[in-house]
Amino acid sequence: MPRISHNRLSARAVASLKDGVFADGGNLWLTVKGNTRAWSVRYTSPVTGKAREMGIGSTRTISLADARERAAVARKMIADGLDPIEVRQQERAAQKKETGLTFEQVALCYIKEQAPGWKDRRGEAIWQGSLRQHVFPVFGSKQVGSVDTDDVLKALRPIWTRLTETAQRLRGRIERILDYARSQGWREGENPARWKGHLATILPKPGAVTTVKHHAAVPCRDLPVIMQALQQSRGTAARAVQFVCLTAARSGEVRGAVWSEIDMQARMWSIPAERMKMKREHRVPLSDRAVAILQEMLPLRAAAKGDWLFPGQKAGRPLSDVALSKALHLAAGTKDVTVHGLRSTFRDWAAEETDYPREVAEMALAHAIGDKVEAAYRRGDLLEKRRALMDEWAAYCCGLHRNRP
Template sequence: MPKIAKQLTAIEVKRLEKEGFHAVGTVSGLGLNITKEGTKSWVFRIAYGGQRRKMGLGSYPAVTLAQAIEGARRLKNEISTGVDPIQAKKTIKSTLIAERAKARTFEECANLFLATRSFNNKKHSKQWESTLKTYAYPFIGKMLVGDIGIANIKAVLDPIWKTKTETASRVQGRIKSIIDYAIVSGYRDKSNPAIWDGFLDSIYQSPKKLKVVEHMDSLPYSKLHDFILALRKHDTMSAKALEFLILTAVRSDSVRSATWSQIDLDKKVWTVPKAFTKTKKRDHTVPLSTQAIELLNNLERFEDTNLLFPSATLKKLSDSTISKLMRDMYTNKEFTDKAVPHGFRSTFRVWCLEQTTYSSELAELSMMHEVGDSVYKAYQRSDGLERRRTIMQDWSNFANSPYVAVKQNDKNVVSIQMAKSA
């Protein structure tokens, strides 16, 4: 053990200026170390575990002589009981760092989670951010993600579960995903309080039972031809995109994202990449009617974009642009029934049911819908392209022909007549 040096007073310690280690007595091995630059700090030299160790006790004069002596005595006592003070200090520091790493708020975790995700379109990304900002952040945004419990989840969902069921269900799912991310990232070590199965389902009624289905406003098929005529008076890219949407019965995003490289004019086929289908499972082939081909042949092509229907800035048309066109046409009394672009898929489906003898399966395939159970899908390898070519041509012919109302003869037999397009 080091020899006990002469015990220095606080005044004597203050007068020390020479570079090097100065033993201060009272506790053997305790001294004030002075660097070449004149900075002063307390050092405790001691031998244990077969090695000589140096432990810092703080800078001088922030740590006084009395405090340094007290610290040195405490360390000696720890060593006498078998504790390695340096290792203990490292453990405490590591624990502190780990605890600080866990100190993430829900909003911080949400931002980190969203940064790892790739969305198919900006609209979907904005929906995530908007719903979290509106419904979740006011209640749990600033909370440490590790502290969120069921009461906090209820605070978010209770006000909207019955009145905005679909939105509430999406918020619940998004909160769950973010907390799952926090758990695997080490920011939370408790279970996820936003889980539905076996947890929230015991508190809230299923969204399927609460949800009131609101169908998109659609145009009656009897008024489709008149709408087409009114639409063609608008010589705009959005009007052409809307007409192509009607003729193909495809979703708006697929039409707005369509490129010339997806079109085979010779085979009269449009191949929609799976990224722009609802299921995202496989590409979808759309048979193009003669009217659809004619529309494409009359489109202007631009050198700086491959899009079929680019905006004025040669970017992808926004969904709101096509919707606004229909709203303006309705406001200007160009047609009298409230309808939205997506509603033309419903118009097509009702026409198939009431005006044709085509099978329900063929109609669903034409709309990019999944058909049949898993066993059926395993054996159904064809997408029915050639059969769908007939139904889509009939649909285009119908859209381009004046509608003639149902006539009933004296034998009580209903016949449907449609004037042929010129």
């Protein structure tokens, strides 16, 4: 194939050529597409032997003469056995190191890049808030390449035993930010925030310095009385709390429920995967009392704006978590119980008062199945067994201790 002669283009041609790819010679090419006119150098890498193309800028900022000079520099590198793209990457990495970016600057850059992919929209604010409170005052102004184990410990030690869960999350965030900095060429060496084999040998295990706080549960023996009080209240929040209890669902799943998820004829509530903690669709068989609650809510459906099962006071909004808590506290006569704790009450009742296998109750709670034997039950969702279980649970909640056959 004959070589392309050098300097084939003119300044006038560069400005007037229509869409296409045009060679100037000497590895220099011009790509025209609409209003875009860009220079590039095409070559075979002396390192990998593969064809490569390196962009060198737009014609708006790089003249024909400048483009030819840059192409000449690239040809010299190739003749010396160097790949121009790799050389440019190395130069940029070195330049980044010389800029002396601080940990805070890198952290904010990392958050900005990652936040669009986070499911929780509050993630960006949460990350920034925790770092500004506990980390940036300690070593935020330090060059990211100089952050060491002592810096990380100065930030974590004051809260490791007092705010253990927060400290654990911060350690993980610091580790990810420093990994990001290393991938960008802004630091070298091991990550000083790494837990396994590093901080784990210095700080006490989180489980040894903190006590797990469980959601306060309603004692099984008190539940029928509380459910009766909720039924007498007849408010939307009180009905929602009853529905939470009767379905063993999470508060957020009930508050976010819409009528399109309900099949009254099949007596089924199908919660889509995106609303579930484990990101799997969950079917909930509805007992007589659960269906009755929905029938009580039907007259409000036409009046309410939106499709919520339990609409809030604000038009187009569901009930708040606070509203459910207040309804439960009023019915129970104490603030020492939580709506989420009703799931624990259900689990205790299923274990102590019934003979149903553990996996049936776990699946009713939509818990993750970790054991291989239990995981086999994931092939089905034990719907009929769960329906019988939920019917018995509803009877218990309503004070009807139905005997199983």
